[in-house]
Amino acid sequence: MHDKTLTELAAALAAGEFSSRELTESLLGRIERLDGELNSFITVTADQALSAADAADAARAKGDAGPLTGLPLALKDIFCTQGVRTSCGSKMLDTFVSPYDATVVEKLAAAGTISLGKTNMDEFAMGSSNENSFYGPVKNPWDLSAVPGGSSGGSAAAVAAGLVPAALGTDTGGSIRQPAAFCGITGLKPTYGRVSRYGMVAYASSLDQAGPMARSAEDCALLLGTIAGHDLRDSTSVARGVPDYRDELEASLSGLKIGLPKEYFGDGLDPEVETAVRDAIKVYESMGASIREVSLPHTDLAIPAYYVIAPAEASSNLSRYDGVRFGHRCENPADLIDLYKRSRAEGFGEEVKRRILIGTHTLSEGFFDAYYKKAQQVRRLIRQDFLDAFEDVDVLMGPASPTPAFDLGAKKDPVSMYLQDIYTIAINLAGIPGISVPAGFVGNRPVGLQILGPHFAEQQLLNVAHQFQQATDWHRRQPAFGKENA
Amino acid sequence: MQWEAVIGLEVHVQLATQSKIFSGASTAFGAEPNTQACAVDLGLPGVLPVLNEAAVAMAVQFGLGINAEIPETSIFDRKNYFYPDLPKGYQTSQMYHPIVGPGEVEIALDDGTTKRVRVHHAHLEEDAGKSLHEDFHGMTGIDLNRAGTPLLEIVSEPDMGSAKEAVAYIKALHSIVTYLGISDGNMAEGSMRCDVNVSVRPKGQETLGTRAEIKNVNSFRFVEKAIAYEIERQIELIEDGGKVVQETRLYDPEADETRSMRTKEEANDYRYFPCPDLLPVVLDQAYVEHLRESLPELPAEKRARFENELGLSAYDASILSSTRPMAEYFEAVKDSCNDAKLAANWVQGELAGQLNRENLDIVDSPVSAAQLGGLICRVSDETINGKAAKQVFMALWNGEGATADEIIEAKGLKQVTDTGAIEAMIDQVIADSPVQVAQYVEADEAKRGKMIGYFVGQVMKASRGTANPQQVNALLKQKLDQA
Secondary structure (H helix, E strand, O other): OOOOOHHHHHHHHHHOOOOHHHHHHHHHHHHHHHHHHHOOEEEEOHHHHHHHHHHHHHHHHOOOOOOOOOOEEEEEOOEOEOOEEOOOOOHHHOOOEOOOOOHHHHHHHHOOOEEEEEEOOOHHHOOOOOOOOOOOOOOEOOEOOEOOOOOOHHHHHHHHOOOOOEEEEEEOOOOOHHHHHHHOOEEEEOOOOOEOOOOEOOOOOOOOEEEEEEOOHHHHHHHHHHHEOOOOOOOOOOOOOOOOOOOOOOOOOOOOEEEEEHHHHOOOOOHHHHHHHHHHHHHHHHOOOEEEEEOOOOHHHHHHHHHHHHHHHHHHHHHHOOOOOOOOOOOOOOOHHHHHHHHHHHHOOHHHHHHHHHHHHHOOOOOOHHHHHHHHHHHHHHHHHHHHHHHHOOEEEEEOOOOOOOEOOOOOOHHHHHHHHOOOHHHHHHOOOEEEEEEEEEOOEEEEEEEEOOOOOHHHHHHHHHHHHHHOOHHHOOOOOOOOOO | OOEEEEEEEEEEEEOOOOEOOOOOOEOOOOOOOOOOOOHHHHOOOOOOOOOOHHHHHHHHHHHHHOOOOOOOEEEEEEEEOOOOOOOOOEEEEEEEEOOEOOEEEEEEOOOOOEEEEEEEEEEEEEOOOEEEOOOOOOOOEEEOOOOOOEEEEEEEOOOEOOHHHHHHHHHHHHHHHHHHOOOOOOOOOOOEEEEEEEEEEEOOOOOOOOOEEEEEEOOHHHHHHHHHHHHHHHHHHHHOOOOOOOEEEEEEOOOOEEEEEEEHHHOOOOOOEEOOOOOOEEOOHHHHHHHHHOOOOOHHHHHHHHHHOOOOOHHHHHHHOOOHHHHHHHHHHHHHHOOHHHHHHHHHHHHHHHHHHOOOOHHHOOOOHHHHHHHHHHHHOOOOOHHHHHHHHHHHHOOOOOOHHHHHHHHOOOOEOOHHHHHHHHHHHHHHOHHHHHHHHHOOHHHHHHHHHHHHHHHHHHOOOOEOHHHHHHHHHHHHHHO
16 A cells, blocks of 8 residues: 555545555554654654544544545644644753644644654754654655655655655745655646645744655646635635636646756756756657757756845744743753843754854844845846746756755755755745655666746646656656565 | 933834723633633634624724825734743734834813824734743743734824823823724723933933833823933933943832843843734725724814813813713713803812712713703702802712702702892891991991901702892892891
């Protein structure tokens, strides 16, 4: 059962091939046996999952099953879950049990899905390798010496290893797409405002967006339809109808205009990754799509702008972790300042502290105009680059990451880690949607093809991704890790 | 050397919304600590603010009430600092694009003149919680009930020159916000709190002196005393060869002095930036116009109308328009008795005196406006005389009857205007006072005028105060002159 897509599992449940309890038990068993090595989960909620599975089976027996009823999945540990620890990968929130559910968690539960637990992540979603977790690094199921990517590395690894058919991730600068690429799965970052952020622990509020990570574009379409939509509790969520994202999956790509940003095929791109991506684009050509080169002239400014805006917002968003109301509090504080200093010094990891410091600095009097304001100007230019490009083409394509998954511990200095996100970060700054789909391998490490569309073009992105998956089987490949004799 | 003070105020007005500015929790005062703080107010991980439209409407109403510009777009910023009763580690406020632009407030001065104080802007922000330092055995308790309560911070230009003007300004603001119904204006519960900026300079000098800011002064009286103290302090300091430093000071009402809290060097860098969780507030013209049309008559307009249309004195008009309950009471009395001057006299005389004696607010008056109006009607149609009217008023105050008519009837206070009855009483008094009558007869005209008072008093006494005094006077004179 563990190698099926959500869509296939839904059909099997509907056909009575097995029950949701059997499916849930089977996956919990795999987690039990395999995750000790993978470390993709921070918290496994087996008891809640089994009772939810029984409820789903009972609903099905009564004829009350919807398309997602009884389907297991996992939640990145950034989503608040009532009664379940929500750690955000940080010592700071190691003991934090949320008293409420995030909107997306409510929506998934209302649709009848079953959460098996909370997946590992870079602390407060800051990182590209999942090595910044208080709970230790996650391994890449394709190669246990490689990172799974980050920050949604636990979600990506769990799906790739067949521990869950799908998971929710979040993407602030590539945190869904890059780990999806590294782990050979499909991951969609929706348009900013498409999915409610209520109950999602904030990293950089103007960039954060939740999205599905699964084994196929079709599964992402199914999940996106469930989690998307306006939320009165999130003012930045957009009041716009939610289509059935599966409706257009089979549309023909004949006449599709694909742009290849020349900046995404330049220096620093691993030649084998480039080959895989160009081969994927040939598949589209064979479907009748036309290819042209386009330019996103401000691409080289995306990382600098991001590393001003995101840390600035983070420095403010993370101020609430002060040891006063919840989260880590130091032992025996001498006074208030000591309480603040030690609680935060002990509770946050190195990368989080670095970004808080950067953000505090860039917002400071005398630096604000040179950094924050300038970065916002750059952000507008970057957005305009995309709007201009979409005047000429329907979608943009390129690599999701300049290299395949790198080795655990390989990137010691923060800047080389930041440069990993060169192809994903601008998308968050522009607020547009992007999807990464498996498109080959470099050795045993997967390569992701990134497809970008205009704001709210998720339906088209899913159509384009799905058509590729109809013509190729990269997304069906499975790592040796986790293959068990049934 | 002659000195002059320059004073500017930042007044925080708590808006009278049902729920908080960014959450659905109640804003009611006085609940058990932390029972009115929801996940959003606690700043739990993952929560997001949603702007309360009622707070926006109230802020705009205030802006319209002071003839301010209402910018089309306003933006919420985060003011970042750590404090235990500030749950998110930042206060959501409006630094660069406030909801209310420049406007003006007219203040009434003691000499009967008015002055215009310019308002630089007013912005919306959330209140913090409260730190409780008592009863926690050396620790501090945090009550977050107040966290997220909507505040309108009204920032004046440095247009005031004395403590009295500053108080008049705050009173004018108090009157505007309570008229608009956008705040209960309850200073004791912290619904209006002031930060006062004070500097002094030699009279006639153009440039401003260095200012000190006095934080959190919470009553009209303390504002006046704090400013007076601070002006004195700064003048003495400079005259002694010292220099005023830019700093934040605290007023201690017990010692009646201001004390340094922190200097500019220690001041926080609040690292303001636009709050990414809230969209810019865009007000369309129709929305603003709708609010403008629903605006009630404000104190300045009311004062002018009382003076010009009702013919009240400037003083009466100013007092009676000073608060909305006062104005509403007065107008209700006036409408029911149809005599603005009598209504003004009664509200400011007998009623105000009695309220004052019993330390009651006009809204708690035991005598309703309709009751007082009914009483005044009986005075103006001469059913009762002035003396009886005071008796009726006290009876109404003490709840001895539902209407003036009922009490007049029950107590037999109806004025006696029957000439025959009055004459009979006069004849009796004359008969009983032969000595006084004899003296009167011998007296000259000037003396007689004084002596007649005795006879009037006797007749009134005989009528238990119900005889019409003018009639008594006239008839007595007639009879005595014939005696």
